[in-house]
Amino acid sequence: xxxxxxxxxxxxxxxxxxxxxxxxxxxxxxxxxxxxxxxxxxxxxxxxxxxxxxxxxxxxxxxxxxxxxxxxxxxxxxxxxxxxxxxxxxxxxxxxxxxxxxxxxxxxxxxxxxxxxxxxxxxxxxxxxxxxxxxxxxxxxxxxxxxxxxxxxxxxxxxxxxxxxxxxxxxxxxxxxxxxxxxxxxxxxxxxxxxxxxxxxxxxxxxxxxxxxxxxxxxxxxxxxxxxxxxxxxxxxxxxxxxxxxxxxxxxxxxxxxxxxxxxxxxxxxxxxxxxxxxxxxxxxxxxxxxxxxxxxxxxxxx
Amino acid sequence: xxxxxxxxxxxxxxxxxxxxxxxxxxxxxxxxxxxxxxxxxxxxxxxxxxxxxxxxxxxxxxxxxxxxxxxxxxxxxxxxxxxxxxxxxxxxxxxxxxxxxxxxxxxxxxxxxxxxxxxxxxxxxxxxxxxxxxxxxxxxxxxxxxxxxxxxxxxxxxxxxxxxxxxxxxxxxxxxxxxxxxxxxxxxxxxxxxxxxxxxxxxxxxxxxxxxxxxxxxxxxxxxxxxxxxxxxxxxxxxxxxxxxxxxxxxxxxxxxxxxxxxxxxxxxxxxxxxxxxxxxx
Numbered sequence: 001x002x003x004x005x006x007x008x009x010x011x012x013x014x015x016x017x018x019x020x021x022x023x024x025x026x027x028x029x030x031x032x033x034x035x036x037x038x039x040x041x042x043x044x045x046x047x048x049x050x051x052x053x054x055x056x057x058x059x060x061x062x063x064x065x066x067x068x069x070x071x072x073x074x075x076x077x078x079x080x081x082x083x084x085x086x087x088x089x090x091x092x093x094x095x096x097x098x099x100x101x102x103x104x105x106x107x108x109x110x111x112x113x114x115x116x117x118x119x120x121x122x123x124x125x126x127x128x129x130x131x132x133x134x135x136x137x138x139x140x141x142x143x144x145x146x147x148x149x150x151x152x153x154x155x156x157x158x159x160x161x162x163x164x165x166x167x168x169x170x171x172x173x174x175x176x177x178x179x180x181x182x183x184x185x186x187x188x189x190x191x192x193x194x195x196x197x198x199x200x201x202x203x204x205x206x207x208x209x210x211x212x213x214x215x216x217x218x219x220x221x222x223x224x225x226x227x228x229x230x231x232x233x234x235x236x237x238x239x240x241x242x243x244x245x246x247x248x249x250x251x252x253x254x255x256x257x258x259x260x261x262x263x264x265x266x267x268x269x270x271x272x273x274x275x276x277x278x279x280x281x282x283x284x285x286x287x288x289x290x291x292x293x294x295x296x297x298x299x300x301x302x303x
Numbered sequence: 304x305x306x307x308x309x310x311x312x313x314x315x316x317x318x319x320x321x322x323x324x325x326x327x328x329x330x331x332x333x334x335x336x337x338x339x340x341x342x343x344x345x346x347x348x349x350x351x352x353x354x355x356x357x358x359x360x361x362x363x364x365x366x367x368x369x370x371x372x373x374x375x376x377x378x379x380x381x382x383x384x385x386x387x388x389x390x391x392x393x394x395x396x397x398x399x400x401x402x403x404x405x406x407x408x409x410x411x412x413x414x415x416x417x418x419x420x421x422x423x424x425x426x427x428x429x430x431x432x433x434x435x436x437x438x439x440x441x442x443x444x445x446x447x448x449x450x451x452x453x454x455x456x457x458x459x460x461x462x463x464x465x466x467x468x469x470x471x472x473x474x475x476x477x478x479x480x481x482x483x484x485x486x487x488x489x490x491x492x493x494x495x496x497x498x499x500x501x502x503x504x505x506x507x508x509x510x511x512x513x514x515x516x517x518x519x520x521x522x523x524x525x526x527x528x529x530x531x532x533x534x535x536x537x538x539x540x541x542x543x544x545x546x547x548x549x550x551x552x553x554x555x556x557x558x559x560x561x562x563x564x565x566x567x568x569x570x571x572x573x574x575x576x577x578x579x580x581x582x583x584x585x
Contacts, residue, residue: 014390051471078471089339089464090521099461103473109456109522135519155472 002065004029004074004159004190005050010059012045018057019045021214027192029158032185033218034205035194038234041212043194044081047161050192051078063159075103077152079162082144087137093147094119094132100151122150126180142173149180160184162193166200178204198225202247221247310544319430319497321438323536323554326494326506329445331532332452333490334511335525336483339463342393343512345382347504348401350491352378354426354500355408362411368440368492375488378404383480428499428551430540441493448486455479460521497536498551506532509558516562516569531561 005027012020020042027033035043048054049061052068060067064074077100097119098111105111111119123129126146131139136147145165152160165181166174174197182204185191195201201208201221208224210216210233217229225247230238237252310316330346337345356374360367378400385396452459461469462479470476494503514527539554546553 053467053470076471078468080465080468084465086464090515090519090524091460091464092520095460095521096464099457099464099469100472102457102461102469105457107454109453111457137519 001028003027003062004031004064005192006060006062006065007046007049008060008062010049010056010061012042012049012054012056019213020049023059023211023215025209025215025218027159027190029190030185030188031207032181032191032205033193033207033209034201035192035209035211036196036198036201036233037211037216039196041233043211044163046211047163047192047194050159051076051161074158075155077155077157077160079145079148079152079160079165081163082141082148082168085136085144085148087144089136091136092132093123093128093134093136093139093150096136096147097122097132097150097154100154103155118154119150122154125153126150140173141169142176145169145173145177149177153184158190160189160191162191164194164196166195166197174200198230198249199247202249225249306541306545310541315431315433316540316544318433318435318438319550320537320540322433322441322497323430323540323550324533325438325441325445326490326497327510327532327534327536327554328529329441329448329490329532330494330503330506331510331514331528331530332449332525333487334507334509334532335514335521335528336459336463337487337507338511338515342397343508344394344397344504345379345487346491346507348382348397349375349379349487350495350500350503352401352404353488353491353495355404355406357495358408358411362415371495372488372492374404375491376485379484379488380481383484426500428495428497428502428549430497430550433496437496441496444489444493448490451482451486455482459483498554502551502555505555505558509555509562510535513558513562513565516565531558535561 003026005025007023007025010020010023011018023046035046037043045054049056050063050068052061052063062068063076094116098105098115101111101115101118104115120129120132123132126149128143128146128150131143131147136144139147149162149165152162160181162181165177169177178200181191181193185206193205202225206220207218208221209218210224210229212233212235216233217224225240227238227240230240230249234251239250239252241248241250310320334346337343353371353375356371356378357367359365359374360370363370382393382396382400385391385400386393389396391399458469458474458479461472461474462476466476466480469479490507491503494506498506510528510531511524513531514524517527518524535554535557539557540550542548542557543550543553
């Protein structure tokens with residue numbers, strides 16, 4: 001079967017030193033892959049190569065078997081890092097979402113009634129339709145993330161690419177976003193995301209790609225999240241704890257530090273999360289009933 | 304009403320007022336994109352570059368609008384390409400490319416001293432010397448630019464918001480940037496007669512940034528910027544007629560005054576908002 005995304009011996013660099021070396025990857029339709037690795041590992045560069053924003057120095061990136069040149073048949077939805085967005089730009093939530101229909105957008109400043117209905121429907125699906133007229137700055141981190149996810153979804157993408165979707169949001173919001181992605185994946189969406197949150201990646205992504213300028217390993221979380229592979233990926237000693245069916249990752253404390261904590265990963269409870277979390281229904285995906293056993297565990301990030 | 308009607312008996316005022324209004328609207332419209340792209344300096348740079356093109360056109364005996372326009376357009380494209388393909392920032396690229404282009408003009412003027420006076424007008428504006436033919440050209444350029452902005456409104460908005468992501472979603476950002484560069488070069492040439500090279504940057508930036516202080520809506524920002532450009536253009540013409548000060552400078556000073564008022568209003572609004580938030584918290 002032809003992969004949706006194929007990277008063939010891709011090398012890329014901004015200068016003489018390659019950021020990525022000889023990367024070969026396949027992403028098939030319906031896959032949900034998390035790209036993990038330390039800062040500077042080339043994760044964002046790899047995403048931008050898949051998006052066609054960057055061109056490889058050597059090798060080829062194929063989408064649906066064809067080179068990415070802006071004329072490809074497969075549609076891509078992209079959710080950038082929130083840090084890269086100009087939050088002072090004078091646009092409303094609805095305007096941002098409608099940008100996702102750029103391929104179908106005709107001439108002139110106005111969007112048709114059908115496009116507006118579509119935007120409202122996507123916003124409603126993500127439970128933020130009441131925010132349609134708000135300025136993008138006047139939202140919480142989780143709501144902002146959903147707005148950009150809505151922009152990606154309205155494009156009806158074959159491939160959804162997300163750069164650090166859980167960065168800058170609290171634990172509960174991160175959980176909600178990951179549950180949402182898992183749900184989209186169950187509905188058939190192919191997803192590729194980068195994350196620094198190894199525990200969340202282990203819990204939600206069925207496929208892990210470890211990257212540090214080259215692909216160190218890829219596979220299912222239970223095969224990939226081993227002390228050896230993660231230590232190689234991060235260049236420092238990592239410990240993986242398997243507990244109650246969960247995979248928990250921690251960095252081994254430096255011997256000269258006085259903390260004698262072993263990587264006892266803190267099992268975070270979303271209700272303890274602080275910050276800009278949104279209210280969620282008890283029955284909604286990712287919701288936790290205090291005192292009850294939650295089927296989907298939430299983790300504190302241990303880096 | 305006498306003060307309002309009196310200047311109209313003079314042909315130079317009627318043509319000057321028409322061109323000041325058209326240039327005000329044009330600069331206000333394009334200024335929105337310039338300010339939001341964080342390229343406020345491009346108006347300044349490009350007007351200087353176009354001055355170089357105007358001198359070259361004169362020496363080569365080309366049509367002024369075509370020669371200077373093409374020169375300005377190529378300069379804008381060169382700036383865009385330099386920023387896209389190298390690690391050089393927009394401010395540095397504008398600085399290098401446009402000053403080099405301006406220097407070409409200055410070098411040619413020093414070589415052919417006989418036409419310095421006509422190029423004084425290009426540098427400082429000569430709104431009172433505008434003919435109806437020139438008003439028609441400026442009107443045509445304004446209409447064309449407005450049409451381009453209207454047609455490519457959605458693509459321009461997305462490209463201005465985030466060019467890299469717009470490309471992923473299928474917007475031909477290279478084409479959009481090229482089209483915008485062409486519109487900007489045309490607008491600068493149209494405004495050169497009114498304000499002169501030295502004041503065009505202000506007319507591009509001040510109405511837009513003033514409008515930004517007053518609203519969080521893109522559509523309203525555009526409408527306000529055009530309104531500020533037109534109002535300051537018309538009022539500036541009247542004021543310069545009665546107090547006998549250069550029209551271009553009067554227009555820009557009025558725009559600066561509008562900016563100061565908007566700053567004050569926006570500051571007071573924020574203070575009131577903060578006070579209200581405190582009341583709610585208490």
